[in-house]
Amino acid sequence: MKAREQFRAGKNFKLRDESADDRPLRNGDNGESKSAIKQEERELTLQLTDRIAVLQEMLYARRQRKVLLxxxxxxxxxxxxxxxxxxxxxxxxxxxxxxxxxxxPAELAHDFLWRIHYHVPVGGEIVIFNRSHYEDVLITVVQGLIDDKECKRRYQHILDFERMLVETGTIIVKVFLHISKEEQRERLQARLDDPEKQWKFDANDLVQRKKWNDYQQAYQRAIVATDTDHAPWYVIPANSKTHRNLLVSTLxxxxxxxxxxxxxxxxxxxxxxxxx
Amino acid sequence: MKAREQFRAGKNFKLRDESADDRPLRNGDNGESKSAIKQEERELTLQLTDRIAVLQEMLYARRQRKVLLxxxxxxxxxxxxxxxxxxxxxxxxxxxxxxxxxxxPAELAHDFLWRIHYHVPVGGEIVIFNRSHYEDVLITVVQGLIDDKECKRRYQHILDFERMLVETGTIIVKVFLHISKEEQRERLQARLDDPEKQWKFDANDLVQRKKWNDYQQAYQRAIVATDTDHAPWYVIPANSKTHRNLLVSTLxxxxxxxxxxxxxxxxxxxxxxxxx
Structure with a gap:
């Protein structure tokens, strides 16, 4: 099965913590050690990204299509x-x-799509958004900054905006990196415990973590509301870092x-x- | 000797074609094959960039200094x-x-530093400019779009602009990748001969190549005029790709x-x- 079918969120999508552990690209356990599996996944990812690099050069040479991840x-x-x-x-x-x-403040003084629009890809480019306009229907919802009516209005703004981008030559790929609550606990703890990682820790992360279920619900609603055939959502199990990279590269x-x-x-x- | 002393242009700098072949980081010829030397340079470069990656993370963690290459x-x-x-x-x-x-057209309607200023690094960032405000004292001079008086005025604008960036926390590193005219001939010919590289070829490159000496002169003038202790120019022999990468990483x-x-x-x- 193609990855784009296998990981497509779709309209009946439900977020479940346990599935974050899945390694769907591994064909069962053949007794390899954990580090051997990771090494294999790393090497496979490099092969895939080498191939993506060639296709990206072709995309760039023609300067027509645009890819937004x-x-x-x-x-x-x-x-x-x-x-x-x-x-x-x-x-x-x-x-x-x-x-x-x-x-x-300047960004807040505009509509929420203003700063996003500025950064969309030009012909021949792949652009990756690290967070995006979706924050405006996630954190704002969880913190009660917008009500249900405004949230639905924003879903529609997003749908319209993304359709316009697609109709003007952009391929949109939306990926939700799905980790479990326990995995997040381990990763946050690792940041606290390691003096060279502590700078990555933000006390606000713990505040947000307390609202884990609210976020999962906001994600689920947003993904279902904005998953379309032209701008689909993919849900990627991401408890394993090496398998996550393999999956995103495959997709x-x-x-x-x-x-x-x-x-x-x-x-x-x-x-x-x-x-x- | 430190690379920043060895490759610093300085006020008496002269561009000479033959020096583009230099491999100053190699200690003489010990009989290795060309491909062995390249492989060694590639591996050394990876070691250096791994080390830069750690320092970059520290830079990013503190979000104070900015680096502009x-x-x-x-x-x-x-x-x-x-x-x-x-x-x-x-x-x-x-x-x-x-x-x-x-x-x-929108960029041309502003002063030449306007589009440059927008993209300078923020605290914690390394930004690399692939071409820069220096084009406005190079191609414009060679094509006769600006006269000597305007060129000198622009040198001063550049000096003032760069000093302001340095005084507000930016480290400026200016690198001239120095190839010989014969090396350019080979590289342009390779683009013409290889069907998968031909898209990189631009007929305008041949027009500019005819003005090779004018460009070298414009570079030499611009480098001498804008080489300062706070925003120095480095001239990197670049006929060898692997040695060039090694040199820039070292610097x-x-x-x-x-x-x-x-x-x-x-x-x-x-x-x-x-x-x-």
Whole structure:
């Protein structure tokens, strides 16, 4: 089965903690050690990203299609790690990562899509959003900053905005990196325990963690409301970092292969030219 | 000798074609094959970029200092290749590459520093400029779009702008990737001969190549005029791609080591905290 079918959220999607542990690309347990499995997953990911790098070059050479990969997930779910894995091989002049943090006053003074729109990909580019316009129907909902009516209005704004992007040449891939509550506990604890990681810890992460169930519910609602055939959501089990990278690379490669990309046709006149 | 002393342009700098072949980080010829040397340079570069990646994380953790690496060079001099080598290991959420092409009408309607200023690094970030504000004292001079008086005025605008950036926390590193005219001929010819590279070929490159000497002169003038202790120019022999990457990584690592970075001090209170 294709990854884009297997991991598509769809309209009946339910978020369940236990599924965050899944390693669907592994065919059962053949007795390998955990570190051997991880190493194998790392190597497979490099092979896939090498292949994505070639397709990205073709995309860039033609400058027509645009790819937008939206990454969402709870704190510590591995958005940065996923981005680093993709950048490992893909030419950074055609790949851009944009992080969206707490909006500035100037950003808040605009509609919530304003700062997002500015950063969408141009022809030939892959852009990865590290958080996105979806924060405006997640954290705002959990904190009670917007009511149900406003939330639904925003879903519609998102649907309209994404359809416009798709109709003007953008491929939209929305990925939810799904970790379990226990996995988040371990990752936050690791940040506290390691002096070289403590700077990553934000006391606000614990405040948000207390609202774990509210967030899961907000994610589930948002994903179901905005999963469309032209801008689908994929839910990626992400308790394993190496398997998560393998999965996201598999998905992105599959989507790029479907574009049937190629280099522009060479010009026979140019092929005969000699540079002096 | 430190790389920042060895490759510093300085006020008496002269561009000479033959020096583009230098491999100053190699200690003489010990009979290795060309491919063995390249492989060794690749591995050394990975070691250096791994170390830069750690320092970059410290820079990012503290969000105070900013690093701006300006890459300039003739067509095919390897600006993209250098950027790819750096992105190979450094976390892309703290490293950003910005390419400056032919200015848009909106950009042209502003002063030449306007579009540059927008993209300078924020605290904790390394930004690489693939071409820069220096194009406005290079191509414009060679094409006769500005006269000598305007060119000198722009040098001063650049000096003032860069001093302001340095005084507000930015480390500026300006690198000229120096290739020879013969090396450019080979690289352009390779683009014409290889059907998968032909899309990189731009007929305008041949037009510019005819003005090779004018460009070298414009570079030499611009580098001498804008080489300062706070925003120095480094001239990197770049006929060898692997040695070029090794050199730029060496230089960047040296500059980042001089910043004496460290992780923020851990908070003893946080270290005792247990996540629930």
């Amino acid at each position: 939206v990454l969402q997930g709870m704190d510590t779910s591995g958005k940065d790690g996923t981005i680093t894995a993709l950048f490992n091989r893909i030419n950074p002049m055609g790949l851009r990562a944009v992080g969206f943090k707490v909006p500035s 992105l490669l599959e989507i790029m292969e479907d574009l049937a990309l190629s280099y522009p046709d060479p010009d026979p006149g140019l092929s005969k030219l000699k540079v002096e | 300006v890459l300039q060079g003739m067509d095919t001099s390897g600006k993209d290749g250098t950027i790819t080598a750096l992105f190979n290991r450094i976390n892309p959420m703290g490293l950003r590459a910005v390419g400056f092409k032919v200015p848009s 960047l690592l040296e500059i980042m080591e001089d910043l004496a970075l460290s992780y923020p001090d851990p908070d003893p209170g946080l270290s005792k905290l247990k996540v629930e």
